[in-house]
Amino acid sequence: MGEVSSFFGRFHPILVHFPIGILWLAFVFELLSRTKKFKKVRFAVEPSLLIGACGAVFAALSGFLLSQEGGYEEKLLQNHQWLGIGTAIFSFLTYLFHRKTFLLKEKQRKRLRIIVFIPLMVLLIATGHLGGSMTHGEDFLTPNSAEGEELTKQVSFSKDSNFYKHIIAPLLEKKCYSCHNAKKQKGQLRLDEVEFILKGGKHGVVVKTANPTESELYKRLILPAEDEHHMPPKGRPQLTNNEVDVLYGWMEAGASFDKKISEFVDDKIVQYIESLKETSATVELDDTAIPELDAERMVELRAKGIIVMPLSQNTKFAKAFFINPATITDKEVELLTPFKQQLIQLKLTRTAISNSALKTLSTFGNLRSLELDYTAINDEAIDQLKELTKLERLNLVSTKVTDKGILVLAARPSLKEVFVFNTLVTKQAIVDFQKRNSKVSLDTGNYTLQTLASDTLVHKRKSK
């Protein structure tokens, strides 16, 4: 019986949406029926309310069964439950009221109906919101502020910081809290507070410091992904191998909540801490504000030997290059304009472009890497790059760029790497550049290797 009921209970997330939709529709019908055009819709209100009310009963029933499984925060659940039951009852009452109002006079009826409807709608919204908070977390609607906090948290630790607080807790927060927190305790386990971690869950303690390999908190992580006891469950973000190592190392060292970061010297842990510092430093490219790539146009360009393609799967940012660079002139570069927002990397190497191609490119505001090597461009082109405020990498190998052009670049804060091998740039300009901007790696090339005696020395056994 328990299994059947919990099976039915799990339909709750599907069932709930039905009465919400229907009851809202009833409300909309009610409003519409007040206009001349849709007067007849009033006949639909009553059956809609009945169907919606029946749906609400089923939703409440399945919800009750689901709540028996446990794992949700008590207070939220209580509120949601009573509001849900209230909604079911109230929708029936509204339905009955609507039937009765046929006996009243037209004018009275209209006013009363709306008065009865409004609390039902309020109930619906409140119940739905609490339900959503339980499954997606209370910060679901306003996640951005929370993420911002997390970022600052990651960076701000030093050698003397508490290891649990700054390394373990954020890791658990990232991968485990969503099911094991104050709101939701799958397997009756909470991992968000020290005392609950020590207390364990349905299957007893989860951290055995004497024997980390036997700890549930470790054992379940390394079970095969297909195993039903594997944690995190299928479809949830998994721990990386390094994260598992860190948890293991922490437990092996006694699962202390007081030790400092500097007390952990295991390579894997040190490496993890380093990686935390690195990831918090690099900012991922955000393409949410970028329009989709125009696939039809990409195909058209391809026929002309111009390849525009996404940088990788799941991003709208793109790169462009050419099948036969020697045939590419300023005119072809203009064809890239529809992609000016998406293009991040552009390879114009060995193309037949002139300075004016750069005028077109000045509107390509997201460009990070621009390769102009082996083209006929000169200092004039460099002036056109001013608008490219995100440009990080610029290849000018074998161009006619001179000192003047290079020194203009020194004022560009976004630049990281510039390649000027085989140009007219002088050594003095490089020195001046580095004085003005030492952050840019300016590669002038012209590397040579010393001639060593050993270069030509053939090792042979002396003849006897």
Add this chain to the structure above:
Amino acid sequence: MDQPFSDLKNISRRHFLYESAAGLGGVALSTLLGGCFGSKAKELSMDPMFPRVPHFPGKAKSVIYLHMAGAPSQFETFDFKPELQKLHNQLCPQSLLEGKKFAFIRGTPKMLGPQASFKQYGESRAWVSEHLPHLSTVVDELSFLHAVNTDQFNHAPAQLLVHTGTPRLGRPSIGSWVTYGLGTENSNLPGFVVLTSGGKTPDAGKSVWGSGFLPSVYQGVQCRSVGEPVLYLNDPEGIDRAMKKKTIDAINQVNQEHYKEFQDPETLTRINQYELAYRMQMSVPEVMNINTEPASIHELYGTKPGKASFANNCLLARKLVEQGVRFVQLFDWGWDSHGTDEALAIDYGLRNKCREIDRPITALLLDLKQRGLLDETLVVWGGEFGRTPMQENRENKTMPFLGRDHHVEAFTMWMAGGGIKKGGSWGETDEIGYYPTKGKVSLHDVQATILNQLGFDHEKLVYQFQGRPFRLTDVEGKVIQEIVS
């Protein structure tokens, strides 16, 4: 067989299954392009070398794999073991021999101390032997793997494991996987080029650049290092280029018809190869000609045009990568320092081999760097296994020269460029360089790392064959995050 039906044999079970999965282009495009080309995808998909989108933005666009065939000794190159020097000429303890298989060592061999002096270089303080004086100036560009482990102690299977992920024949090589996954950015050149030096090709033969069960368009194209890089590129007398084009068009038309009828991906390969060969008539002589390079470049690499050498191949590798070739594999034979003769001796031949690669590899790294290519080109150096800290005693006899036998437990490789950490090092061996003590990595880990740098999740770059998905790293492999920047 009845003549009219003989063609039906062409549709094998494999092709049938293959087609069920929507054909060659369909497979590649649906998994790698994410459907971003919509309705015209089918049209484009006829070109199996069409550039494709990786799983995530990769740091590297191309790979230059420098394979020292025969397996160089780590003890005379990058793995400094002063303790081994103290044990020189002492008998090897039985504990190191029990339960072990060696290719040639029999009985109880003597320990062989490092036959080179070492110094630390660069900001990374990496140990490099005196045999590699030029490379020691650029160690801060490299990341060493000092504890690579293999389970194959014979050349051919070990080389297959390095390049195809399994010691047995039949799997695609890493270059094939990469061109299958990414296509190529220069349709006038092959996507995967192989160059050999040292007088012999690798023991495992052409399988180390074979395409296995992948369509054969993805196999490596071996170019000759001396004379014409590709034979018969010139038009025969009396046939001009226009005539040639007409001929190829006619043949391809017939092949297209054939493809429509039988849907064999190998027909697509054939069509593609005819077209590529036609385009290569123009592009190959240009890219494979190192005579046009300035004298300063020749001086840097130590190249002598017209002579086959590893140095020439290094320069060619740069030119190919510069032209958008995806994967360049260089095999240099002659590193099998058993001590059987002077050329294969730790004290003579090995030093000469080191000299032959030292300047060219250093030059290659610097040349890629000054052209802005190093950060998008992954350079990998290594052999197929390491060499023993014991002196080889073939048939339990003293050898004419100092030599070391094949060693599987730990050996050194390095990577550079393509998003690899600068001046990194991962893995350590014990005092005599026998076992890994820290940071042991497998060849599958190395392969996973190479694919990772190109933007691939090695677990997702798969090909459906014989009813199941196959991948380069089989069921293993972990990206070596320690050397990834």
